[in-house]
Amino acid sequence: xxxxxxxxxVPDAQADRGFDESDLTTNRESVDGLxxxxxxxxxxxxxxxxxxxxxxxxxxxxxxxxAADAVKKALQMGADKGVHISDEAIRGSDAFATSLLLAxxxxxxxxxxxxxxxxxxxxxxxxxxxxxxxxxxxxxxxxFASELTVDGDGVTIRRxxxxxxxxxxxxxxxxxxxxxxxxxxxxxSFKGIMAAKKKPVETWSLADLGVDAGAVGAAGAYTKVLSVxxxxxxxxxxxxxxxxxxxxxxxxxxxxxxxx
Amino acid sequence: xxxxxxxxxxAGLDDLFTADELAIRDSVRELCRRxxxxxxxxxxxxxxxxxxxxxxxxxxxxxxxxxxxQGYGCAGTSCVDYGxxxxxxxxxxSGVRSLVSVQGSLAMYAIWRFGSEEHKQHWLPQMxxxxxxxxxxxxxxxxxxxxxxxxxxxxxxxxxxxxxxRKMWIxxxxxxxxAVVWAQTDEGIRGFVVPTSTDGxxxxxxxxxxxxxxxxxxxxxxDEVRLPxxxxxxxxxxxxxxxxxxxxxxxxxVWGSLGAARSSLASALTYSIEREQFGKPIAGFQLxxxxxxxxxxEYSKGLLLAxxxxxxxxxxxxxxxxxxLGKLNNIRAAxxxxxxxxxxLGANGISLEFPVIRHMNNLESVLTYEGxxxxxTLVIGQALTGLPAFR
Ligand SMILES: Cc1cc2nc3c(=O)[nH]c(=O)nc-3n(C[C@H](O)[C@H](O)[C@H](O)COP(=O)(O)OP(=O)(O)OC[C@H]3O[C@@H](n4cnc5c(N)ncnc54)[C@H](O)[C@@H]3O)c2cc1C
Numbered sequence: 001x002x003x004x005x006x007x008x009x010v011p012d013a014q015a016d017r018g019f020d021e022s023d024l025t026t027n028r029e030s031v032d033g034l035x036x037x038x039x040x041x042x043x044x045x046x047x048x049x050x051x052x053x054x055x056x057x058x059x060x061x062x063x064x065x066x067a068a069d070a071v072k073k074a075l076q077m078g079a080d081k082g083v084h085i086s087d088e089a090i091r092g093s094d095a096f097a098t099s100l101l102l103a104x105x106x107x108x109x110x111x112x113x114x115x116x117x118x119x120x121x122x123x124x125x126x127x128x129x130x131x132x133x134x135x136x137x138x139x140x141x142x143x144f145a146s147e148l149t150v151d152g153d154g155v156t157i158r159r160x161x162x163x164x165x166x167x168x169x170x171x172x173x174x175x176x177x178x179x180x181x182x183x184x185x186x187x188x189s190f191k192g193i194m195a196a197k198k199k200p201v202e203t204w205s206l207a208d209l210g211v212d213a214g215a216v217g218a219a220g221a222y223t224k225v226l227s228v229x230x231x232x233x234x235x236x237x238x239x240x241x242x243x244x245x246x247x248x249x250x251x252x253x254x255x256x257x258x259x260x
Numbered sequence: 261x262x263x264x265x266x267x268x269x270x271a272g273l274d275d276l277f278t279a280d281e282l283a284i285r286d287s288v289r290e291l292c293r294r295x296x297x298x299x300x301x302x303x304x305x306x307x308x309x310x311x312x313x314x315x316x317x318x319x320x321x322x323x324x325x326x327x328x329x330q331g332y333g334c335a336g337t338s339c340v341d342y343g344x345x346x347x348x349x350x351x352x353x354s355g356v357r358s359l360v361s362v363q364g365s366l367a368m369y370a371i372w373r374f375g376s377e378e379h380k381q382h383w384l385p386q387m388x389x390x391x392x393x394x395x396x397x398x399x400x401x402x403x404x405x406x407x408x409x410x411x412x413x414x415x416x417x418x419x420x421x422x423x424x425x426r427k428m429w430i431x432x433x434x435x436x437x438x439a440v441v442w443a444q445t446d447e448g449i450r451g452f453v454v455p456t457s458t459d460g461x462x463x464x465x466x467x468x469x470x471x472x473x474x475x476x477x478x479x480x481x482x483d484e485v486r487l488p489x490x491x492x493x494x495x496x497x498x499x500x501x502x503x504x505x506x507x508x509x510x511x512x513x514v515w516g517s518l519g520a521a522r523s524s525l526a527s528a529l530t531y532s533i534e535r536e537q538f539g540k541p542i543a544g545f546q547l548x549x550x551x552x553x554x555x556x557x558e559y560s561k562g563l564l565l566a567x568x569x570x571x572x573x574x575x576x577x578x579x580x581x582x583x584x585l586g587k588l589n590n591i592r593a594a595x596x597x598x599x600x601x602x603x604x605l606g607a608n609g610i611s612l613e614f615p616v617i618r619h620m621n622n623l624e625s626v627l628t629y630e631g632x633x634x635x636x637t638l639v640i641g642q643a644l645t646g647l648p649a650f651r
Contacts, residue, residue, distance in 0.1 A: 069279075072279075073283075076283060187286070187322075189287065190327055193280055193283045194337070197280070
């Protein structure tokens with residue numbers, strides 16, 4: 001079973017994140033970055049499947065030089081090899097271009113049995129790349145899995161909704177996106193950290209993928225960030241004193257914020 | 261994953277480490293966050309570590325046990341990696357760091373360095389995995405700082421060895437599968453690999469401790485323990501055997517003690533910013549800031565010394581006297597930091613709801629074991645003057 005996991009290098013959510021003033025893209029240079037936490041679940045799931053049988057796990061990322069760290073972390077966790085797509089022209093790409101590049105890279109890696117992604121990135125949090133990618137690759141899109149089993153030539157997932165859980169089956173090859181409920185990602189063991197130094201990582205440019213610079217980057221984007229506004233400062237909390245009607249006051253508050 | 265407030269690297273000392281060293285640190289930090297931090301205050305309060313064998317296996321599967329030894333299932337990391345790991349473990353609790361130090365630097369190291377090939381093949385892989393736990397018996401009820409006068413004896417009986425005596429204050433003793441025991445013989449002090457299931461061996465728990473409560477400390481009773489000829493560690497004779505193991509473990513303490521200090525400093529810093537008296541955060545008073553600044557200075561200097569000794573150890577140039585400098589300085593500095601942190605927390609400083617008094621009490625043991633402050637002072641004094649003042 002050959003598995004490709006798509007991972008993203010994102011600014012550390014603990015740090016002070018912001019946008020680049022010139023073109024309103026996410027600032028990735030001045031902030032420490034890391035493998036998106038939501039993608040760790042995808043890596044973990046792939047490793048579990050590969051370890052249960054025969055298989056090879058390849059991780060793919062798109063991003064600037066520092067994004068190699070995301071690939072490295074996945075290799076330290078146990079993935080076998082990595083691909084890093086990096087090209088100046090990619091800066092400012094939207095989900096549409098991202099899915100194009102990932103699709104081209106996955107085709108170049110060779111038809112995998114399974115593509116696994118996280119459910120969204122922790123910076124953009126759009127969550128549309130998995131669906132777009134499945135469409136481009138012509139694979140069944142099996143999204144938001146909180147449980148995944150691979151048996152024979154198919155996958156079965158559980159997708160938890162607000163009111164019901166669905167069981168979805170699909171034939172391999174398929175693309176599955178996983179939620180943060182699916183597993184507890186491992187942290188790299190010392191042997192993993194040392195072994196990762198010797199694992200192969202290839203860096204591919206647009207030319208390597210046969211993609212035209214005009215199809216990606218800000219020029220090729222279908223979406224554009226027009227403005228950004230700083231998050232308003234946190235408001236003072238509201239203290240509800242229970243005078244016998246605490247419950248209904250609480251319910252009123254939640255209803256006013258459309259939580260219930 | 262930034263468990264440490266960024267302010268705690270004011271001096272930018274993280275620059276001293278490579279990406280892979282920081283990856284090792286992150287993994288240890290993550291293990292502590294998941295497996296130790298939520299429980300350790302309770303273990304300390306009860307004086308008992310839940311599922312300590314399970315914990316040992318998890319420490320083993322990360323690669324922490326005997327991590328800086330090569331081969332036999334050990335991870336084979338650098339000494340700086342090992343130091344960083346000790347620091348993170350001890351930021352959780354000195355007791356857990358003690359478990360790892362004794363296993364890796366005392367019991368496994370003794371076998372790895374002085375054992376026969378059979379000893380190594382048999383014990384090291386299972387000890388690295390945390391399947392087997394080891395202890396190291398040097399101190400006796402009547403002989404601590406002066407182990408050369410130990411009374412435990414090993415006598416020949418035919419080809420066999422028969423061990424008799426008592427060891428005291430032995431970390432991991434009651435849970436150990438194997439004990440490395442040092443004893444007098446007709447040919448000087450020798451080390452023995454003693455499976456704890458051997459007849460005549462027992463290891464009662466030492467109770468009533470107010471320090472290192474999340475660590476097993478025991479007495480070893482050796483009552484005519486009969487061992488085959490090959491139980492002896494063949495490659496060393498004399499006090500330099502146990503002393504070179506202690507040098508390994510002391511090196512870990514140079515780093516580890518700073519972990520307890522960092523955790524206490526972080527607690528005090530957060531607390532002082534949140535706690536208001538006289539209408540403002542206590543962190544805003546000059547007297548508090550002086551304490552915080554002093555603590556941070558001592559912590560940073562200690563870390564610089566640790567990194568320096570670590571790089572020397574990796575280069576194979578560190579001397580025992582240099583490790584004495586590190587142990588003496590860093591344990592004293594760390595204990596002082598914990599005590600100062602305790603004052604900043606006021607009454608909360610004596611509560612186990614905060615880690616500070618636990619660290620402070622733990623460090624009282626760390627101050628004494630692996631050579632007391634006085635012993636390391638005498639080591640340095642001798643190195644400076646050429647005049648031994650031990651007796
Ligand atoms: C929690 C814990 C765990 C331990 N784990 C282990 C273990 O796993 N294995 C092991 O073998 N040991 C272990 N020890 C024992 C430890 O190494 C000894 O306690 C230590 O070496 C000191 O010995 P002592 O307690 O007998 O003190 P003593 O040697 O009796 O010293 C008492 C005091 O006298 C001072 N003193 C002694 N001689 C001189 C001198 N010449 N000049 C000036 N001052 C002097 C000492 O510095 C000290 O202040 C542990 C101890 C503790 C507390």
